[in-house]
């Protein structure tokens with residue numbers, strides 16, 4: 001099996017280290033053959049989005065995050081939109097420079113925010129990127145109180161996550177689902193509702209033939225004591241037992257935020273987790289391009 005990784009951030013996201021070239025060199029050094037550069041998607045009109053989010057802000061952490069994002073027009077969550085072309089230019093140059101050593105693909109990790117679906121579609125349609133992955137971090141507004149990885153998730157929150165992920169996958173804009181178990185960080189009992197949400201997400205992905213990602217980000221945070229067992233916050237063992245039953249395709253994602261995140265120990269750890277859960281690990285998947293119908297006239301595509 002080839003070593004691949006389609007989930008690579010850079011400093012441009014505002015919470016990662018390493019520029020495009022440093023990340024690529026680190027991936028080459030550990031023997032990655034196919035590399036997807038995949039920062040948090042820069043969003044146009046992001047300040048407007050943030051202003052619309054103001055009535056939903058709850059708590060000082062959300063407010064501080066929103067103010068910071070507004071001032072910088074992007075970070076600490078995502079690349080500022082004005083850097084998009086510069087980033088893509090550098091990637092195109094690296095594709096040529098390193099073509100004998102590694103295959104580089106251009107992608108973004110994007111939230112299932114309906115207001116941006118047209119924009120995502122355009123990114124794919126104009127071949128600015130090769131693929132998008134769904135990293136559904138937020139409910140409607142990109143602020144901490146709407147974060148699906150927050151500490152206290154309610155039943156309502158996890159069903160919202162489930163509904164939004166299902167809808168987003170159906171757009172065919174997203175080639176795989178990153179950290180599908182993010183919602184379990186703050187939902188500690190794997191009760192009937194958590195099981196239902198898990199099964200629905202796994203079955204929807206299976207039906208659409210969209211892989212799920214085992215994400216190293218949670219593994220790097222180590223094991224946590226929860227209800228008398230030591231588990232990763234994600235990948236969550238209970239989630240992946242169900243994914244194994246459903247028979248989902250599974251891709252390993254370093255979610256690299258630093259060149260040092262590319263290391264064999266982490267690769268082996270992810271692979272062991274997958275094998276322990278009898279998961280079907282793949283090293284290749286189709287780059288989905290979205291439901292183009294409504295754009296066909298505009299672009300005259302046949």
Ligand SMILES: [Zn+2]
Pocket residue numbers: 109135137178179
């Ligand atoms: Zn993510």
Ligand SMILES: [Zn+2]
Pocket residue numbers: 007009109135255
């Ligand atoms: Zn990520």
